[in-house]
Amino acid sequence: MSPAPLLEVSGLTVTFDGTAGPALDGISFSLEAGRTLSLVGESGSGKSLTALAILRLLPPRAHMRSGLVRFQGRDLSTLDAPAMRAVRGAGISLIFQEPMTALDPVMRVGDQIAEVLRIHRLARGAAAMDRAVELLEAVRVPQASVRARDYPHQLSGGLRQRVVIAMALACRPPLVIADEPTTALDVTVQAEVLALLRDLRDRFQLALLLITHDFGVVAQMADDVAVMHRGRIVESGDVRRVLRAPREAYTQALLAAVPGVPRT
Ligand SMILES: Nc1ncnc2c1ncn2[C@@H]1O[C@H](COP(=O)(O)OP(=O)(O)OP(=O)(O)O)[C@@H](O)[C@H]1O
Ligand SMILES: [Mg+2]
Numbered sequence: 001m002s003p004a005p006l007l008e009v010s011g012l013t014v015t016f017d018g019t020a021g022p023a024l025d026g027i028s029f030s031l032e033a034g035r036t037l038s039l040v041g042e043s044g045s046g047k048s049l050t051a052l053a054i055l056r057l058l059p060p061r062a063h064m065r066s067g068l069v070r071f072q073g074r075d076l077s078t079l080d081a082p083a084m085r086a087v088r089g090a091g092i093s094l095i096f097q098e099p100m101t102a103l104d105p106v107m108r109v110g111d112q113i114a115e116v117l118r119i120h121r122l123a124r125g126a127a128a129m130d131r132a133v134e135l136l137e138a139v140r141v142p143q144a145s146v147r148a149r150d151y152p153h154q155l156s157g158g159l160r161q162r163v164v165i166a167m168a169l170a171c172r173p174p175l176v177i178a179d180e181p182t183t184a185l186d187v188t189v190q191a192e193v194l195a196l197l198r199d200l201r202d203r204f205q206l207a208l209l210l211i212t213h214d215f216g217v218v219a220q221m222a223d224d225v226a227v228m229h230r231g232r233i234v235e236s237g238d239v240r241r242v243l244r245a246p247r248e249a250y251t252q253a254l255l256a257a258v259p260g261v262p263r264t
Pocket of ligand 2: 047179
């Protein structure tokens with residue numbers, strides 16, 4: 001028998017107050033340790049909402065109507081608030097599109113990473129700062145010990161996203177959810193940050209739930225892909241199979257709209 005998946009999402013249905021019809025309608029997928037699953041779809045298809053629902057971070061007007069999210073064998077809906085906070089960060093960390101949303105503008109970046117380590121009781125004081133600098137080195141921030149003393153606004157967008165990735169990895173979570181992690185960056189920087197994410201994933205054997213609307217990113221990064229449309233998964237499977245021989249008309253249309261998708 002194959003091992004239980006790290007993350008199992010089953011029948012996830014989310015509605016917003018005052019709107020007709022669900023925003024997520026029976027989303028199901030599973031992700032094994034060390035694997036990368038890409039959620040791909042047009043704007044508004046429900047990708048970010050899926051990530052937020054997994055982490056129980058839905059906006060106030062959104063409600064999970066049915067479905068199950070199981071992480072490391074535990075039904076996350078049964079956890080109390082402290083246990084859920086421990087899952088966020090130490091079990092599943094989230095990287096957003098825009099690094100400034102994750103960073104405190106008035107705190108030095110090294111201190112912000114050290115703070116994550118302190119909150120999760122992994123290190124404190126000078127040891128936490130040493131570890132923060134090591135993490136900045138791991139995400140290839142040049143002159144890490146100097147940069148650790150910078151405030152976010154003193155860094156370029158690419159370096160800021162590296163700081164966010166360092167924070168996301170601080171607790172060595174087995175699962176990282178990255179929601180359009182490179183969309184806000186310049187094209188050349190996008191490629192560097194993607195390469196970094198891939199290296200870190202392999203080095204730390206992370207499972208990655210990678211949200212993107214870019215099939216080029218899917219082809220480069222993912223083992224499996226799930227195509228979302230209007231709150232549903234319309235097609236999913238091995239990334240090469242889906243890119244080479246999409247079965248659903250919707251996937252075929254999406255792919256046809258992308259010039260030069262690398263058919264790996
Ligand atoms: N505050 C809200 N009130 C009502 N409906 C909302 C709200 N936020 C999101 N939705 C609904 O949920 C759907 C999914 O939104 P979501 O943010 O998950 O899309 P997405 O796939 O991440 O899009 P994008 O690629 O633009 O980030 C939207 O189409 C919208 O109908
Ligand atoms: Mg989104």
